[in-house]
Amino acid sequence: MTEQIDIQLKNIQQQLQQLLKEYQLVQKENQKLKKELEQIQQVHELQNRQLEMLRQKAEVNQLGAGTWSKEEKIALEKRIDVYLKEIEKCILLLNAE
Numbered sequence: 001m002t003e004q005i006d007i008q009l010k011n012i013q014q015q016l017q018q019l020l021k022e023y024q025l026v027q028k029e030n031q032k033l034k035k036e037l038e039q040i041q042q043v044h045e046l047q048n049r050q051l052e053m054l055r056q057k058a059e060v061n062q063l064g065a066g067t068w069s070k071e072e073k074i075a076l077e078k079r080i081d082v083y084l085k086e087i088e089k090c091i092l093l094l095n096a097e
Helices: 002-065 070-096
Strands: none
Touching: none
16 A cells, blocks of 8 residues: 555656646746847837837928928927927926926
């Protein structure tokens, strides 16, 4: 009877060790995927910033070429007003300190 229990305990121990190895592999894979995701997110953020800069350059080029419609000019004026309000808020915050 004790021999049978010993065999079962050894089987359980082997299974636990196998599970532990698999767990460690999954942990390593998880860390690898987290790093990869972080790198991809950084690249994505950089590309978004570059895209925004290109959009702004395109707007400036359109403005310089004088090819803006009345609606585009109004939209640009609104954006400039928003930027100016944000700048004013920042100045007020800086002066408050």
